Amino acid sequence: MKTSLLLISSCMALAWSVGASAACWKPVPSPKSLTFTASQGGAPFPGEFKNYTASLCLDDKDPAKDSLRVDVDLNSVDTGLDEMDGALKTDDFFDTAKYPKGSFVSDSMKQVSPGHYTVTGKLTLKGVTKVITVPFTWVPSKDGKQVRLDAKTTLQRRDYGIGKGQWDDPQYVGLGVDVIFAINFVPAP
């Protein structure tokens, strides 16, 4: 009896969480959900990170409890060009031997309007931590099983010491790098 009650209540909790009350979420693994667009000689140069983890908690009653954490495996960078993937892992760019991970940890979140939020937090890349604010949208899918997060922000690569030495010249490697999140989330157990 106790177990079935527990089961029922956990099912209900799941149902509620899908209905977007207080809940935590994790991403559904899908390709090209964390991408970036750098530029080479003025032409766009897109790529993606294949491995990352993310956890998003939204609390309707107490926004102070909202949180977002993203950890990116920088070694999983894929630009479709093997030589460039190799170069990106060297100390001219990410220096993945020393800093294999990039991370974002939220300090605060604000709901701007229904489905629209901004998150402010600490982004750490290559040992440099900066506070950034990123707007994002949070829209449940039609069947209510998933919630879609879309966000885009532009990082200045020099802020994090990315693209050093021969790569520094912004004529050949653009300074701004767009980072795009297009992630579907499901309730985290």
Place this chain on the structure above:
Amino acid sequence: MAQLLHWVIVLLVLSQFVVGFYAQPLPVGIERLKMLTFHKSVGITVFALVVLRLLWRWYTPAPKLPAGMKPIERFGAHFSHVALYGLLLTLPILGWLTSNASNLTVRWFYLFNLPNLVEPDRGIARITKDLHDAGAWCLLALVCLHVAAAFWHEWVRKDGVLRRMLPLWMLPLEDR
């Protein structure tokens, strides 16, 4: 006009071989990026000039081959010219495809981006790159044949085919 285009294309194609062979073994880096940006921009230019030259030829057909050339010689001349034009048009496209399949957009002399012809795909990039390289060797061989044939016309047949492609200032005074 056809003559001018011919010599401009000659200069550009020569620089393509020099830059192409120079850039190929370079490690990934800014110098390679610069060289290949130049190589791609010149390649696209060659493509456009060859199209222009073909249109020009269509508008004002080339002079006939000298009388007295054997059918096999005429066939050889015709075939090698078609092959030259074919390679001059396909090599830039293969290079363009290789770039796009390698996730690189082609930018013409840092001025504007060309549309991407294919989605990034390592398999396609490998095939088009091999074809581009093989095609470049064929083009080099054909250019040598073309030059040899020009001198054959000049020195063996003495039929003036080479001279009609030279600008006036290069000809001996009595022939101008």
